[in-house]
Structures are given as structure tokens and as C-alpha cells.
Amino acid sequence: MSQKILIAGATGYVGGTIIARLLARPDAALQKVHLDLLVRTQDAADKLLATYGDRVTPILWAGLHDTSSIETIASTYDLVITVASGFIAPGAQAIVRGLVAHKESHPRSVPWMLHISGCTNLADRPITGVAEPGRVWTDEKSREVYDWCVAREAESRYPQRTTEIGVLSLADELGIHAVSLNTPVIFGEGEGLFNRQGLIIPTLLRYVLANGYGFKLNDTANFDWVRVADLADAYILLVKIILESEDRGVGTIPSGKEGILFPAVGRVLQTEIFDRCLDVCFDQGVLPREGTPAAKEVRLKTLREVADEATAGMLDLAEQGWAGNKAMTGTVLRKLGWELKHGVEAWERDFVDEFVALKEGRRAVTFESCIGTSKGSSY
Ligand SMILES: NC(=O)c1ccc[n+]([C@@H]2O[C@H](COP(=O)([O-])OP(=O)(O)OC[C@H]3O[C@@H](n4cnc5c(N)ncnc54)[C@H](OP(=O)(O)O)[C@@H]3O)[C@@H](O)[C@H]2O)c1
Numbered sequence: 001m002s003q004k005i006l007i008a009g010a011t012g013y014v015g016g017t018i019i020a021r022l023l024a025r026p027d028a029a030l031q032k033v034h035l036d037l038l039v040r041t042q043d044a045a046d047k048l049l050a051t052y053g054d055r056v057t058p059i060l061w062a063g064l065h066d067t068s069s070i071e072t073i074a075s076t077y078d079l080v081i082t083v084a085s086g087f088i089a090p091g092a093q094a095i096v097r098g099l100v101a102h103k104e105s106h107p108r109s110v111p112w113m114l115h116i117s118g119c120t121n122l123a124d125r126p127i128t129g130v131a132e133p134g135r136v137w138t139d140e141k142s143r144e145v146y147d148w149c150v151a152r153e154a155e156s157r158y159p160q161r162t163t164e165i166g167v168l169s170l171a172d173e174l175g176i177h178a179v180s181l182n183t184p185v186i187f188g189e190g191e192g193l194f195n196r197q198g199l200i201i202p203t204l205l206r207y208v209l210a211n212g213y214g215f216k217l218n219d220t221a222n223f224d225w226v227r228v229a230d231l232a233d234a235y236i237l238l239v240k241i242i243l244e245s246e247d248r249g250v251g252t253i254p255s256g257k258e259g260i261l262f263p264a265v266g267r268v269l270q271t272e273i274f275d276r277c278l279d280v281c282f283d284q285g286v287l288p289r290e291g292t293p294a295a296k297e298v299r300l301k302t303l304r305e306v307a308d309e310a311t312a313g314m315l316d317l318a319e320q321g322w323a324g325n326k327a328m329t330g331t332v333l334r335k336l337g338w339e340l341k342h343g344v345e346a347w348e349r350d351f352v353d354e355f356v357a358l359k360e361g362r363r364a365v366t367f368e369s370c371i372g373t374s375k376g377s378s379y
Contacts (some may be wrong), residue, residue: 016192
């Protein structure tokens with residue numbers, strides 16, 4: 001019998017890569033998977049069907065704000081992957097409620113939601129609030145991470161964090177299982193049919209090309225990183241465990257308030273990312289040019305400037321992203337069997353790959369699309 005999985009975010013960088021990689025897997029359990037894919041345009045539906053044929057069924061939806069439809073749709077599944085914008089709490093919680101409805105009509109079912117969120121949730125606020133230098137989160141102590149997030153939310157809400165803790169707490173409260181991959185910088189060419197580019201490196205590289213220098217808010221901001229293919233494989237691993245285990249992974253995959261996992265591979269300072277962007281631009285001979293600094297420079301800026309120039313005007317995201325300490329150590333996924341294929345060499349090579357992609361006009365990412373304030377993609 002085929003196993004139906006619902007995916008929100010099928011046109012995204014992460015979602016598209018999960019779909020492509022999952023459908024290519026030879027594992028018996030995964031070969032039986034049929035993917036129902038939520039999309040906002042008929043064009044996207046047509047392209048998915050034309051490419052993946054009878055392994056997929058596109059479903060047109062209005063998006064994550066249409067909570068009543070989402071709940072109805074999700075109520076016919078016991079496994080949902082939510083890798084659409086991680087910033088829209090009502091929509092993500094409606095999926096939890098849909099899974100609860102599924103459980104009510106199928107009492108023996110063990111519904112799971114595999115969610116995505118991001119490392120800016122975990123950042124300190126060295127400019128407007130409390131700095132926590134040297135702190136490193138570990139997913140072995142996921143409950144501590146969750147509790148800190150709840151405390152931070154009480155002081156000031158941040159939509160991606162509101163969504164993550166909202167999903168995990170509601171899942172616990174209503175008796176279904178949910179795990180959130182709290183994801184660092186994602187890099188590398190995606191493998192889906194639509195958006196194939198990451199956010200951070202293309203954004204920073206574009207900034208360097210436009211201005212001739214990088215920016216910083218301090219010298220301590222950091223990022224962990226993971227290649228998009230490895231991140232997709234982490235989701236596929238969780239799917240496989242759920243499908244192959246007699247207990248549907250309940251005894252092995254942490255869930256709810258214990259279920260914040262870190263698919264993190266390496267760590268750098270933000271200034272190092274800019275150094276690499278500058279290196280590639282100078283090496284390729286496009287910098288310096290008239291009006292730009294003759295030497296490589298990462299310039300100190302104000303929070304307002306960085307929010308406006310590189311973060312869609314959002315001050316909280318700008319501080320958490322470009323100033324915050326958000327170091328994370330992930331070991332739980334590795335213990336579950338996550339096999340990483342891309343390390344430091346792939347990370348370093350990516351800057352040249354991104355430069356070439358930008359030069360060839362293959363890059364158009366915006367913060368608006370990633371955080372979910374765009375109206376839907378037209379590919
Ligand atoms: N990219 C990163 O470096 C990164 C790092 C850490 C965490 N994350 C998390 O991962 C999430 C997905 O990232 P991504 O890079 O895959 O983003 P992406 O390529 O921009 O894709 C966003 C996806 O979300 C969908 N979407 C956006 N707004 C929506 C709405 N209002 N209703 C329904 N669907 C909506 C888009 O669908 P349409 O095509 O219909 O617009 C698309 O499928 C982010 O929101 C963030 O929480 C990303």
C-alpha cells in the first residue's frame with residue numbers, strides 16, 4: 001500500500017530538494033511513498049506533474065493564512081512535512097490541528113509533522129538586549145532550547161520562533177508528534193523544479209558586488225551551515241524511520257518540546273562569510289572597481305542600515321541574523337543515522353559556484369519569499 005505524505009513548500013529551495021531526492025531513493029519504504037504537494041499556482045502544479053508523474057499529486061491551496069482549508073486538508077494525512085515559510089504560526093498550527101482530526105478519525109494512527117525553522121530564533125540580542133557570547137546550543141538538550149525560546153517570546157515575539165514553539169507545544173498538548181529542524185545557513189544548488197538558491201550567501205555576495213565591501217554589526221556574529229542536499233536527507237531519514245519502525249519512530253525521534261533538532265555541520269563568523277565573498281570578487285577581477293574600496297573591507301554599519309539594505313527592513317531579523325550568537329551543535333540526527341556528504345570543501349567551493357550563478361543570472365532570491373510575505377511564485 002502506498003504511503004501518502006503531504007508537503008507544504010513544494011516550490012521552495014528546501015521543499016523542492018526534498019521532493020527530488022526522496023523520489024530518487026531506491027529504498028523499498030520510500031519507493032511506496034506518494035507525495036501530495038501544496039502549491040499556489042496552476043503552473044507549478046503542471047510542472048510538478050509533468051516531471052514526477054504519478055508519484056505526486058499537486059493540490060492547489062491559498063496558502064498558510066487560509067487556516068480552515070489547511071486543517072481540512074491536513075486531516076487526511078498522518079505524515080506532513082512543512083518546509084514552506086517558517087514564519088506563519090496560524091498556518092503551521094492549523095496543520096497540527098488537521099493531524100489531530102486525523103487521529104480522532106483513525107485512533108490507531110500515529111501522526112507526525114516534520115517542521116522547518118531557523119537559527120535566528122536562537123540568537124542573543126547584543127545590540128538592543130542581552131548579549132550571550134560563547135553560548136552554544138546543543139540539541140541533546142532540546143528542552144532547554146525550547147524553554148529559552150518561550151522565555152524570549154514572552155519579552156518580544158519573533159514570527160519564526162512563535163511558529164516553532166507554537167507547533168511543538170500544540171503537538172504535545174493535543175497528542176500528536178512533531179519535530180522541528182532548526183536550520184542554520186543553507187547553501188548549495190537546490191535540486192527542485194522552482195527556487196534552487198539559498199538565501200544568505202547569494203544575499204551577501206550580491207551586497208558585496210553592489211557595494212564593493214561587506215557589512216558587519218560586530219565581530220562576533222556567527223552562523224552554522226549545512227548543504228541543502230544534506231538537509232533534505234535529514235528529512236528523508238526521519239520519513240524512513242517513521243515508515244519503517246513498528247512504533248513509527250516514537251521511541252527514537254524526539255518530539256514536541258523535546259523535538260528541536262539542529263542539522264548543523266560547520267560554523268563560521270559572519271565576517272568570514274564576507275571575507276570569502278570579497279575573495280571571490282577580487283579573484284574574479286570584478287572588484288575593486290571605480291568608486292569601491294581598493295582593499296577588501298567589511299564595514300561597520302548601524303542596525304537600521306543593515307535592516308534596510310539587506311533584511312527587508314526587519315530590525316529583529318537583522319539583529320538576530322547579522323549580530324547574534326546562534327551557535328548550535330547538532331548530534332541527535334547523526335545518532336539517528338544522518339550521513340553527511342558535504343563538509344568544509346563544499347562550503348568553500350560554494351562561494352565560487354554562487355558567483356558563477358549570479359553572473360549567469362540564475363539568482364533572484366528575496367527575504368520576502370523566504371519569510372512568506374510574497375504573494376506566490378510565478379516560475
Ligand atoms: N534558506 C535558508 O537559508 C533558511 C535557513 C534557515 C531556515 N530556513 C527556513 O526554511 C523556510 C523555507 O526556506 P526556503 O529557503 O526553502 O524558502 P523559499 O525557497 O523561499 O521557499 C518558500 C516556500 O514557502 C512557500 N510559501 C511562502 N509564503 C507562503 C504562504 N504565505 N503560504 C504558503 N506557502 C508559502 C513558497 O511557496 P510559493 O512558491 O507559493 O511562494 C515556497 O514553497 C524559511 O521560511 C525558514 O523558516 C531557511
